[in-house]
Amino acid sequence: MPLPVLELENVRAYYRQSFGNITRVVRAVDGVSLKIFEGDIVGIVGESGCGKSTLANVMMMNIKPPLQFVDGAIRLYAGDNILELHKLPIEVLRERVWGKEVAIIPQAALNALMPTIRIRRLILDIVKSHDPDVDENEVITRAVKRFKEIGLPEHVINMYPFELSGGMRQRVVIAIATLLNPRLLIADEPTSALDVVTQKMVLKTLVDVYKMGIIKSIAFITHDIATVRQIASRIVVMYAGKIVEDSLVEDIIVKPLHPYTDGLIGSVLTPEEEVRKRRIKYIPGQPPDLANPPPGCRFHPRCSFAMDICRREEPPLVEVEKGRFVACWLYMKR
Amino acid sequence: MLEVRNLTKIYEMGFVRKRRIVAVDDISFDIKEGEIVSLVGESGSGKTTTAKIILRLLPPTSGNVIFEGKDIWRDIKTHEELKEYWKKIHAVFQDPYASYNPFYRIDRVLHQALELIGVDPRSTEGRNRIREALLYVGLNPDDVLGKYPHQLSGGQRQRIMIARCWLLKPKLIVADEPVSMIDASMRGAIIKLFMQLRDDYKTTTIFITHDLGLAYHVSDKILVMYKGKIVDQGAPDELIKKPTHEYTKRLLESVPTLYKKWTWE
Numbered sequence: 001m002p003l004p005v006l007e008l009e010n011v012r013a014y015y016r017q018s019f020g021n022i023t024r025v026v027r028a029v030d031g032v033s034l035k036i037f038e039g040d041i042v043g044i045v046g047e048s049g050c051g052k053s054t055l056a057n058v059m060m061m062n063i064k065p066p067l068q069f070v071d072g073a074i075r076l077y078a079g080d081n082i083l084e085l086h087k088l089p090i091e092v093l094r095e096r097v098w099g100k101e102v103a104i105i106p107q108a109a110l111n112a113l114m115p116t117i118r119i120r121r122l123i124l125d126i127v128k129s130h131d132p133d134v135d136e137n138e139v140i141t142r143a144v145k146r147f148k149e150i151g152l153p154e155h156v157i158n159m160y161p162f163e164l165s166g167g168m169r170q171r172v173v174i175a176i177a178t179l180l181n182p183r184l185l186i187a188d189e190p191t192s193a194l195d196v197v198t199q200k201m202v203l204k205t206l207v208d209v210y211k212m213g214i215i216k217s218i219a220f221i222t223h224d225i226a227t228v229r230q231i232a233s234r235i236v237v238m239y240a241g242k243i244v245e246d247s248l249v250e251d252i253i254v255k256p257l258h259p260y261t262d263g264l265i266g267s268v269l270t271p272e273e274e275v276r277k278r279r280i281k282y283i284p285g286q287p288p289d290l291a292n293p294p295p296g297c298r299f300h301p302r303c304s305f306a307m308d309i310c311r312r313e314e315p316p317l318v319e320v321e322k323g324r325f326v327a328c329w330l331y332m333k334r
Numbered sequence: 335m336l337e338v339r340n341l342t343k344i345y346e347m348g349f350v351r352k353r354r355i356v357a358v359d360d361i362s363f364d365i366k367e368g369e370i371v372s373l374v375g376e377s378g379s380g381k382t383t384t385a386k387i388i389l390r391l392l393p394p395t396s397g398n399v400i401f402e403g404k405d406i407w408r409d410i411k412t413h414e415e416l417k418e419y420w421k422k423i424h425a426v427f428q429d430p431y432a433s434y435n436p437f438y439r440i441d442r443v444l445h446q447a448l449e450l451i452g453v454d455p456r457s458t459e460g461r462n463r464i465r466e467a468l469l470y471v472g473l474n475p476d477d478v479l480g481k482y483p484h485q486l487s488g489g490q491r492q493r494i495m496i497a498r499c500w501l502l503k504p505k506l507i508v509a510d511e512p513v514s515m516i517d518a519s520m521r522g523a524i525i526k527l528f529m530q531l532r533d534d535y536k537t538t539t540i541f542i543t544h545d546l547g548l549a550y551h552v553s554d555k556i557l558v559m560y561k562g563k564i565v566d567q568g569a570p571d572e573l574i575k576k577p578t579h580e581y582t583k584r585l586l587e588s589v590p591t592l593y594k595k596w597t598w599e
Binding site for chain 1: 376377487489490517518519520521522523525526544545546547548550551570571574584585586587588589590591592593594595596598
């Protein structure tokens, strides 16, 4: 039995915004339970606005207003210790958890940074924000070693972000995020702004840090099911703030269970004959407004199998076959 | 129907020391009536520049674009002739939000299209045509008419742009990344509309995309652009099975596939 690394139990996190006396609550993560084990590369797939990026931040309790943690539990298994992340104050998270236990590669990370600060300075700033008394030389030695391991030239450390191509930047980000050998790496759409040739190079870097044993577990968040298929061992499908299906990659690609997963895989347009043989498919309608989600199953207005119960009651996520979890009334034995 | 001959566009930058960027480098191709032809390439490959020249929005440095026997940069001189040309070709852009004025209801783009072909949008005929156009692109007129752009989804906004195409019945549609901002589950619906227009009205389409998979499914012919040149071309199946240029091969190796799994060596 593999060891668990991170466990989410019925986690809810909402965006709460007030305009005068009107409060708008967007239920971006609404009752998510998920377990990530050592050795897992979990692909979290969903469309824009399904809450997957919010989930990425919630997984490490990086919660800033207007996002609020509502309830649930987040447990991190750090050796013999179990850290209940949702109970820890932000200072402790910053000192003990972020970067050391869980690290994140945010979307387009280096694009948001000062272009006039050298990579060397940047790395020191980041490490010092977690641990002010760190030995600078040691940090740089470590960084250079990590750069070499993932195939980046040593001199990159003295360059400015603007001197690097998109692919190089993203690999620098991977090097920085893995500097302290965290147990879990969360990658939030790390390749979405890159062209496909560069994208493959960045994915390869992620696979490399995994194969070298630097990182033992990865949560890879993306909108592209074909990308996730290439890198993940397990796929978690999100729709409207909830997990609708959670299975091994091979199972889900060959035989998706949830009608949404089926629609998502059916609408993939890759240059393959198998895909061309079936007709171009799509899911009618559009995802719900998370401030006002429909009752029952959130997918029912777009689902061609919707039954009475789907409109009334929310389906729970249950294991229908070994290792296959799905939240759909079609598979529920009554 | 459309011939592009030795088209070149060079951008010059700077005053004292001029820097030249060859965006489009001596490209030639033909498009027949009723064909969907894709221009595939990464950002900076010159595909959008080519589209802008064909749309007569950007003058070429040299070369010709011949549409229905007329060179669009030499033979179109008066404003009237240009208006006539723009009735026959229609552009669909990447960001459907940018194609609308946020202060006006979406009805306006459809009204303007009717005015362009001399139909009063307030007449019964005009109103019927608008409803018919929206039904053609799979929208319920009562759901979208009278709404502002921000009240609609990206997919709905893009469908309305295609409804506008249906009203004008252009000979040629130039679609520049029309689905790249639309969620995967709804892309199929939009690209099917281009195929529907081709089948129903023999509308020719130039489909510009960075996504080889999309091009593979939508096109009759694919042109692969790389650094301003067309490096590979052919029917989709032919191109996928026997790519001739190194770049096409590299591209094919890098596009994530659904059924075939990469080995990572």
